[in-house]
Amino acid sequence: MSDEERSEEEKPFAVERAKTGRAKCKKCKCPIERDAIRVAKLVANPFSDGKMKAWHHLSCLFEVFAKQRASTKRIDDPEEDVSGWSELSDEDKATILRRIEEFENSSPFKTPKTKPVANRPPSGSKKRKATDVAATTDDISPEKKPKKAERSDSTSSDDASSSRKKTSEKRRKQKKTxxxxxFQEFQRVCRDIAKVDAYTDKTAVLRKMLVNGSEGDGFKSDVKLWCRMLLPGTAKRVYNLQSKQLVKLFSRLLLQSENEMLEHLEQGDVAETIRTFFERSAALKPAQRSVLTIQEVDEFLERLSCLxxxxxxxxxxxxxxxxxxxGDLKMIIRLIKHDLRINAGPKHILAAVHQDAYEAFQTSRDLDSVVERCLRGSWKSDEPSSSSSSLGPSPDVKIKLSLMTPVLPMLAEACKSVEMAMKKCPNGMLAEVKYDGERVQVHKKGNEFRYFSRSLKPVLPHKVNLFKNYIPEAFPDGDDLILDSEILMIDTTTGQPLPFGTLGVHKKAEFKDANACLFVFDCIYYNGDVLLHRSMMERRRILSKRITEIPNRIMLSEVKEVHKSQDLAEMIARVLKMGLEGLVLKDIRSKYEPGKRHWLKVKKDYLCDGAMADSADLVVLGAWYGxxxxGGIMSIFLMGCYDExxxxxxxxxxxxxxxxxxTLAMLQDQLDMVKIGKDPSKVPFWxxxxxxxxxxxVARDPKKQPVWEITGAEFTNQGVHTADGISIRFPRVTRIRHDKDWSTATSLNSLRRLFKRSSESIDLGLLLPPSSECERESDDEQDSPRLERKSKSSSKRNDGSKSIKKNSSPSKLFRKSKDSVRSDSTERNNEENSLSGGEHAERAKFYAFVNGDYIEYTGAGIPLNWIEGRKPRDGLPPDAKPLSNLTINELKSKSVLKSTTVSLAPGFENGKEKEIRRLLKTLGAKVLNDRERFASAYVVHSCEEIPSSVVREFEDVAKAARHVSVSWLEATASTSQAQPAEQHAVQLVADYCSCPCLHR
Structure with a gap:
């Protein structure tokens, strides 16, 4: 072995590009992907006398350095400390050198217990300078490269700590400021940006600074650092310091009264509070002039994020x-709060750097990388933006997607009409059920997973941890991917989605028979292919081809291709009839544009200028500071009603x-309020x-308070409010009701009625023409009792519910929702008599639950449905109620099948079908007609073995639906408990496949 080879072997670190991608990082235990830079520490080999290489990701190694003692060996001079250094490319060397510089400038070290000292060679030593580290290897010749300073164990810990401080100070002095x-100039620019309102004016202020500099002779600072400071929310620093915690810290530091500071904080600006008391403090006095640099402030904030x-x-x-x-301290606090109060975001700031910078940032979310690519040329020195020419056009500004870095999700704007949807989607659209869950962006890189919320924050682990076991199974060939999806809870018994908010840890006991399910609706990256510029239809085909659905765990969202306005209107009508939240509409040729609102969302409160929205007239009971x-004014209001x-x-x-x-300014004087400061002991008796x-x-007298019309997406039951838990989702004030007072506002009893019929009284005539299919469907029920009609006008009734003026063509009101059911069996009126054997022509008027069976009764108390062998006695039970009081929540909680949606396959004899329908009704199921069967959780077949042609007839049914034989229904009825579908799944006959598979 030559001396040179022996020297390479003795170096404590090694570096190379990973060859196979099989080796795992010693710290994070994840594979180091092929061709990625990896660095090894040489450690003792437990199997021999020599040493072995413990490989790390580059970032993981510096995390190890940050946690180790100061006396422990780390990379001081790569040429001296790292074997394989000379074989790296110039670009790789520059990357590692920058990481070393950033680490030494920002990472805190504990004082070592040993006593290292630097034995510096008298003349041959070469100390690495800060400017050398930041420079590319084009500027670093072998003669100029620094050599490491050797350490020994002979000096005191104080000497080591002092030496490191002196080194840091020396580096700061070496870099010319x-x-x-x-920092004073940074504050001046912030003030100038805040003074102007127009988007272009804000950009122009910063552009002038970045081109001309403070003195008009060119910008001589760091563009990347300026952008990070102007966009503090993108730095990903977490300080864990809320406003009240900051007040507590500074009350100690400034020796000021915490209570007085908290009282001042009610004005809404913690930075202004701390500035005010800083000026009053006798313990610490403000400096006469600003001497801080933005580099010093940045280092301070970086260190603060570690404490x-x-x-x-x-x-x-x-x-x-x-x-x-x-002023310095006030701005530092605002940087900590991630709010500079300049009313400027990434779009304003990045437009000053390059016209394409914002678009690139929306995709990559890597601010430093985007700014670096936007600047002309490469980084040749520690001051890459030292001239105005740095801000010229850059030909290589491209949108780059980075795996494991969140991408701004594509969004949807409110769709107010069918006409608007057809205009926005002229090529046709995919209509997708709007899932009422939480948006999740899934990143998979080998065996590593990351999950980001709609706001690009990490999703709480308890919601997503299990998916790492299912995603590889759902995408068997998906090594690297980015999925757009929705996560929600699914009832494993019924297959029905549970309401929004059921993902919380505290909900586990309440929803024991439920799983978190990932509904995947888009894919923007797959095995190295960026799909952002593929059409919606192409991305959907890729998803459909690659995914293997796992029931109740990983599912493909259900969509339908729509090209006609009539089809869209009828689909919207059906969704609203079923009580679902709405639809998302996507042009089939649309690209995935991060951050853009080019999809459409259809919800009840968006349609017809809000005519279908839920609203109530409520009284102002209290208020919070904004x-x-x-800040400092009442801008959030507590709305309520009178309980008679x-x-x-x-x-x-x-x-x-x-x-x-x-209006807010007027309300400050108009509202007669008493301050109680959120003190429970001061809440009035009323x-x-x-x-x-x-x-x-709180209001001094609620009977003298104004009445406001509050409109929202829907009435909900959140539990936190005392009006039986009833609340309004996404509320907004739509008008001040000067014509009403507390006595004519919505009372609690009126609110209960509104909540009960929340989505029953939808006037679909506003959405559908009289000739539509849904209209005809209702017209075909000639012998059925008509749905309760409402005469609607532009005025409002005394109970506070909104009235809608009918159009010239009489329209039907479809009454069906997740919160309530109709007061009679409207869908199958003629069936009522046949199901009860034709003995009683009178329709159902009452209901009761008899030993778990749902039984409907005539006015005379005669039962109309039952399970064979369990027919109840004639006469109304003591707990019988009017059928108009029945709600789906009650049906779900008391019946066996809990309002599960079921469709009947063809092939039943007429008498048998009637018997099955009666049985399903008694078990509390919801039997769908052919037009509604796409929402089926179960499909019941007349035999245990079916040909494939029967299955093909149900292609419009959700793939997760269970296809079962009648035996499932009979077993459920006999045990009064929903049975597992797998034991009763129908089997496909040989014309479909030759294997003995079960179709579920």
């Missing part, structure tokens, strides 16, 4: 506060949208409010 680096203990945070603030002016620009039965007031919702600034709903102010 300019006026463009001054979690209060004493450490106070000590860290004490290191910089004496050097701050009052935040941000509305208990002679007190209950809460319904809190609302903060709907008033303009002028108000019933749970702790989360105790406001800053």
């Amino acid at each position: 300019t006026k463009d680096d001054a 979690t203990k209060e004493d450490e945070q106070v000590h860290h603030f004490r290191s910089i506060v004496p050097r701050c002016t009052a 935040t941000g620009n509305k 039965d208990h002679d007190d007031w209950v809460t319904v919702t809190k609302v903060h949208t709907g008033h303009d600034d002028a 108000l019933r409010a749970n702790k989360p709903m105790i406001p800053d102010f």
Whole structure:
């Protein structure tokens, strides 16, 4: 072995590009992908006397360095410390050198217990400078490359700590600072941006700075750092310091009253509060002039993000506060709060760097990389943007997608009519059921998974951890992928989705028979292929081809291709009839555009200018202070209604949208409020409010408060409010009801009625022409009792429900929702008599649950349906109720099949079909007609073996639907408990396949 080879072997680190992608990182235990830079520490080999290489990802190695003691060996000079260094490309060398520089500037070290000292060679040593590290290898010749400073164990820990501080100070002095680096200049630019309102004006202010600099001779600071500071929310730094915690820290630091500071905080700006008390403080006085640089502030914030203990945070603030002016400290607090109060986001800031920068940032979310690509040329020095020419056009600005880095999701705008949808989607559209869950972006890189929310934050682990076991099975050839999806809970017994908000940890006991299911609806990256520019139809085909669905775990969203306005209108009508939230419409040729609202969402409250929305007339019971620009004024309001039965007031919702600034200013004097500061002991006797709903102010007399019309997407039952838990989802103030007072506003009893018929009274005549299929479907029920009609006008009834003026053609009201069922069996009126044997022509008027069976009775108390052998006695049971009181929630909680949706396959004899329908009704199932069967959870067949032609007839049924024989229904009836579908699944006969498979 030559001396050179022996020297390479003795180096404590090694570097190379990974050859196979099989080796795992010693720290994170994940495979190091092929061709990625990997760095090894040489460690003792437990199987021999030599050493072995412990490979790490580049980022993981520096995380190890950050946690080890200062005396432990790390990379000081790559040429001296790292074998394989000379074989790297210039680009790889520059990447590693930048990481070393960033690490040494920002990472804190503990004082070592040993006593290392630097034995510096007298003349041959070469110390690496900060400018050398940041430069590319084009500027680093072998003669100029620094050599490491050797360490020994002979000096004290104080010497080591002092030496490191001196080195840091020396580096700061070596780098020449300019006026463009001054933190004072940064604040001036922020003030100038805040003063102008127009988007282009804000961009122009920053553009002028980045081109001309403070002195007009060119910008001489770091563009990337300026962009990071102007967009503090993109730095991904987490400080865990809320406003009240900051007040607590600075009350200690400034020796000021915490209570007084908290009282001042009610004005809504913690930065202004701390500035005010900083100027008053005798313990620490503001500096006379600003001497800080943006580099020093950035280092301070980076260190602060690593601290979690209060004493450490106070000590860290004490290191910089004496050097701050009052304005400096105020801006630092705003940087910590990620809100500079300049009303400018990434679009304003990045447009000043390059016209394509914002679009690139929407996709990659890597601010440094985007700015670097937007600047002309390559990074040749530590000051890459030292001239205005750096901001010229860059030909290589392209949208790049980075795996494991969140991509801004594509969004949907409100669709207000069928006509609008057809205009926005001229090529046709995919209509997809709007899942009422949580948006999740799934990233998979080998065996590593990451999940991001709609706001690009990591999803709570308990919601997604299990999916890593199912995604590889669902996408067997998907090594690397990015999926757009919705996560929601699925009832494993019925196959029905559960309401929004059931994913919480505290909901586990309440929903024991439910699984979190991932509904995948888009794919933007698959095995190295970026699919952003593929059409919606192409992306859908890729998904359909690649996915292997896992029932109740990984599912493909259900969509239908629509080209005609009539078909879309009827689909919207059916969805609203079923009580679903709505639809998402996607042009079949549309690309995936991150952050753009080019999809459409159809919801009841969007259609017909809100004529179908749920609303109530509520009284203002309290208020909270606003935040941000509305800090210090009442801008969030507690709305409620009068409970006639208990002679007190209950809460319904809190609302903060709907008033303009002028109205808010007027309300500050108009509302007669008493401040209670969220103190439960000060809540007046007349108000019933749970702790989360105790406001800053309560009404002095609720009977003298104004009445507002509150409109929202739908009535919900959230539990936090005292109006029987009834609330309004996405509430907004639509008008102030000057014509009403508390006595004519919506009362609690009226609210209960509104909640019950929330989506029953949908006037589909506003959406569908009289000749539509849904219209004809209702007209065909000639012998059925007509649905209760409402005469609607533009006015409102005293109960607060909204009325809608009917069009010239009489329209039907479809009454069916997740919250309520119709008061009679409208769908199959003629069937009622045949199901009961034709003995009683009178229709059902009452219902009761008899030993778990759902039984309907005539007015005379004669049962109309039952299970064979369990026919109830004649006469109304003591707990019988009018059929108009029945709700789906009650049916779900008390019946065997819990309102499960079921379709009947063809092949039943007439008498047998009637018997099956009666049996399903008694078990509490919801039997769908042919037009509704796409929503079936079960399909019941007349035999245990069926030909494939029968299965093909049900292609419009969800793939997750269970195809079962009648034996499933009979077993369920005999045990009064829903049976597993697998034991009763129908079998396909040989014309489909030769294997003995079961079709589920």
